[in-house]
Amino acid sequence: MASRFQAFLNHPAGPKTIHFWAPTFKWGISIANIADLQRPPEQVSYPQQTAIAATGVIWSRYSTQIIPVNYNLLSVNMFMAVTGLYQLSRKIRADYFEAEADALPSGQS
Numbered sequence: 421m422a423s424r425f426q427a428f429l430n431h432p433a434g435p436k437t438i439h440f441w442a443p444t445f446k447w448g449i450s451i452a453n454i455a456d457l458q459r460p461p462e463q464v465s466y467p468q469q470t471a472i473a474a475t476g477v478i479w480s481r482y483s484t485q486i487i488p489v490n491y492n493l494l495s496v497n498m499f500m501a502v503t504g505l506y507q508l509s510r511k512i513r514a515d516y517f518e519a520e521a522d523a524l525p526s527g528q529s
Contacts, residue, residue: 433490443493450496453503461514469507476501 433439453472456464476497483493 432488433492439490440492443490443496446496446500450499450503453500453507456507457510461510464507464511466508466511469504469511471504473501473504473508476504 428434429436435441449472476499479497480494480501483490483497
C-alpha cells in the first residue's frame with residue numbers, strides 16, 4: 421500500500437506538481453456548471469457555455485497527447501465538454517423549440 425501511495429506522490433502528474441493541482445481546481449468550474457442546471461434555461465449564457473464546451477473538447481484532446489497522459493486533466497475536461505454541451509442544448513431547446521411550440525395555433529403540436 422505504501423509503495424502505491426509513494427508512486428502516486430512521485431508521479432510526473434502527481435500532487436507534487438502543478439499538473440495535478442491545475443485540473444483539480446478546474447473541477448470547481450464543472451461543479452458550478454452542474455449547479456447551474458437549477459437555473460432556468462433563459463439565464464444560461466451562450467458565450468459562457470460555448471467557451472466551457474470548447475475548452476473541454478480542446479483540452480481533452482491535448483491531455484491525451486502529452487507524456488505522461490494526465491488522466492485528471494482528461495476527466496475534468498471531458499466533464500466540462502459534456503456539461504457545456506448539455507447546457508447549450510437546454511438553451512437552444514428553450515430559445516428555439518419552445519418558442520416554435522408557443523407560436524403554433526391552438527390545437528396543433
